[in-house]
Amino acid sequence: MSTAVPGTTGVREVSVFGDAIAYFNEAAALLNLDPGIKAILTHPSRQIIFSIPFQRDNGSIEVYTGYRVQYNFARGPAKGGIRFHPGVTLDEVTALAFWMTWKCAVVDLPFGGGKGGVTCDPRTLSISEIERITRRYAAELVEVIGPDKDVPAPDVNTTPQHMAWIMDTYSMHHRMNVPGVVTGKPLEIGGSRGRVEATGRGVSIVALDEMARLGIDPKGATIVVQGFGNVGSIAAKMFVDAGCKVIGISDVTGAYVNTNGIDVNGAIAYAQEHHSLDGYRGGDKMSNQAMLEVPCDVLVPAALEKVLTVENAARVKTKLIVEGANGPTTPEADHLFARNGIAVIPDIVANAGGVTVSYFEWVQDRQGYFWKEAEVNERLRENLIDNFGVVRDLARARGTTYRTAAYMVAIDRVVRSLKARGVYA
Numbered sequence: 113m114s115t116a117v118p119g120t121t122g123v124r125e126v127s128v129f130g131d132a133i134a135y136f137n138e139a140a141a142l143l144n145l146d147p148g149i150k151a152i153l154t155h156p157s158r159q160i161i162f163s164i165p166f167q168r169d170n171g172s173i174e175v176y177t178g179y180r181v182q183y184n185f186a187r188g189p190a191k192g193g194i195r196f197h198p199g200v201t202l203d204e205v206t207a208l209a210f211w212m213t214w215k216c217a218v219v220d221l222p223f224g225g226g227k228g229g230v231t232c233d234p235r236t237l238s239i240s241e242i243e244r245i246t247r248r249y250a251a252e253l254v255e256v257i258g259p260d261k262d263v264p265a266p267d268v269n270t271t272p273q274h275m276a277w278i279m280d281t282y283s284m285h286h287r288m289n290v291p292g293v294v295t296g297k298p299l300e301i302g303g304s305r306g307r308v309e310a311t312g313r314g315v316s317i318v319a320l321d322e323m324a325r326l327g328i329d330p331k332g333a334t335i336v337v338q339g340f341g342n343v344g345s346i347a348a349k350m351f352v353d354a355g356c357k358v359i360g361i362s363d364v365t366g367a368y369v370n371t372n373g374i375d376v377n378g379a380i381a382y383a384q385e386h387h388s389l390d391g392y393r394g395g396d397k398m399s400n401q402a403m404l405e406v407p408c409d410v411l412v413p414a415a416l417e418k419v420l421t422v423e424n425a426a427r428v429k430t431k432l433i434v435e436g437a438n439g440p441t442t443p444e445a446d447h448l449f450a451r452n453g454i455a456v457i458p459d460i461v462a463n464a465g466g467v468t469v470s471y472f473e474w475v476q477d478r479q480g481y482f483w484k485e486a487e488v489n490e491r492l493r494e495n496l497i498d499n500f501g502v503v504r505d506l507a508r509a510r511g512t513t514y515r516t517a518a519y520m521v522a523i524d525r526v527v528r529s530l531k532a533r534g535v536y537a
């Protein structure tokens with residue numbers, strides 16, 4: 113299907129940003145959003161595309177493409193991760209920055225939305241090549257990022273190490289230490305306790321909260337998790353800690369299913385040692401697509417966009433979908449889940465634990481005073497449960513899905529900020 117994509121190059125096939133706008137439009141209609149405000153909010157504030165020339169270890173020169181989209185600044189500096197992946201495009205980064213705008217607003221953080229990426233396949237690069245790409249990426253953005261401008265963080269295939277390189281490069285350019293330019297840093301240079309676990313922890317917090325309302329006893333509840341990186345592996349571990357039975361896990365090499373329960377700690381150790389789940393023997397191997405159709409109480413897509421589509425949605429047999437990934441469900445699939453009585457906790461709520469603790473890290477860096485892990489985790493829980501409660505109450509009052517209610521809450525908060533500033537200023 114062709115979709116008009118505001119702020120990109122026009123009409124394109126199967127746009128991620130197009131799907132994201134479709135969700136926005138449903139909520140905007142219920143809010144009777146002024147057309148002028150709607151026009152502002154459906155266009156990215158700034159899209160930056162640049163070349164990243166770098167030298168391979170063998171001496172040859174290659175040029176990759178880098179992106180940073182600063183979608184909206186109404187509530188504060190742009191905020192959002194950086195993705196290194198072969199599938200990175202301007203369309204995808206724009207959608208991800210758009211989602212960050214609503215994510216930060218729905219959990220009431222003083223940030224706008226941003227996202228970045230480099231089109232590259234890190235599996236084909238050495239660690240020193242990745243360092244050169246990351247430092248060049250940071251150097252190209254040195255004038256437009258900063259603690260009060262735009263604060264990047266990790267996303268797919270980027271880690272605290274990448275954030276350390278960005279912080280160091282930015283600090284060198286500014287001739288002073290600037291820890292607040294990125295979050296998700298190592299603890300040694302101003303990272304926050306609990307940030308590495310925060311997104312997966314947040315997924316389990318909102319999932320367990322909703323399971324209680326749906327009458328799903330966590331003891332023995334069956335969970336399937338797609339993606340076994342930062343978000344998926346830690347969410348799986350937290351579900352097991354809560355007494356649940358994780359029956360399916362996966363990474364890009366395939367899915368591993370064991371209805372008696374996967375040994376998640378063992379799988380994490382295996383993935384760390386082998387750098388993937390390839391060859392893992394703790395479950396029957398199947399395709400990622402087939403695993404999404406395995407009957408379970410809770411399904412957690414925690415890899416990439418558009419994995420739950422009109423093609424497979426009717427065969428998904430679960431009671432609750434908790435979106436660890438950004439954008440895993442297309443609007444058509446989402447409507448089908450609503451019709452089939454499958455509850456969906458949308459990405460902008462379900463995976464907001466990461467940016468919430470990123471906010472705590474930014475606050476701690478500015479204070480120069482660092483909190484204990486228990487305090488970070490407690491404040492995270494409180495913020496997610498409170499704001500998910502606001503979304504749930506609105507969904508009940510207006511008879512909408514959680515997704516539409518979450519967008520309504522977020523859009524309303526952003527619009528209030530826009531109006532307070534003076535929209536056209």
Ligand SMILES: NC(=O)C1=CN([C@@H]2O[C@H](COP(=O)(O)OP(=O)(O)OC[C@H]3O[C@@H](n4cnc5c(N)ncnc54)[C@H](OP(=O)(O)O)[C@@H]3O)[C@@H](O)[C@H]2O)C=CC1
Pocket residue numbers: 266267268269270311338339340341342343344362363364365388389400414415416417436437438463464466467
């Ligand atoms: N990190 C964070 O704090 C946050 C991340 N998110 C979102 O969560 C999702 C995952 O991010 P994160 O865990 O950080 O990323 P990671 O890079 O740590 O992990 C990604 C995981 O997804 C797997 N994967 C990639 N492609 C596929 C595929 N086609 N099918 C199945 N699995 C696949 C990867 O496998 P392999 O390792 O084999 O490539 C890996 O296990 C993304 O949508 C991200 O935007 C959202 C909020 C915060």
Ligand SMILES: O=C(O)CCC(=O)C(=O)O
Pocket residue numbers: 191192193194215263264265266267295296438463464466467468470
């Ligand atoms: O921690 C952050 O700032 C953002 C994390 C992120 O990219 C996301 O929530 O999708």
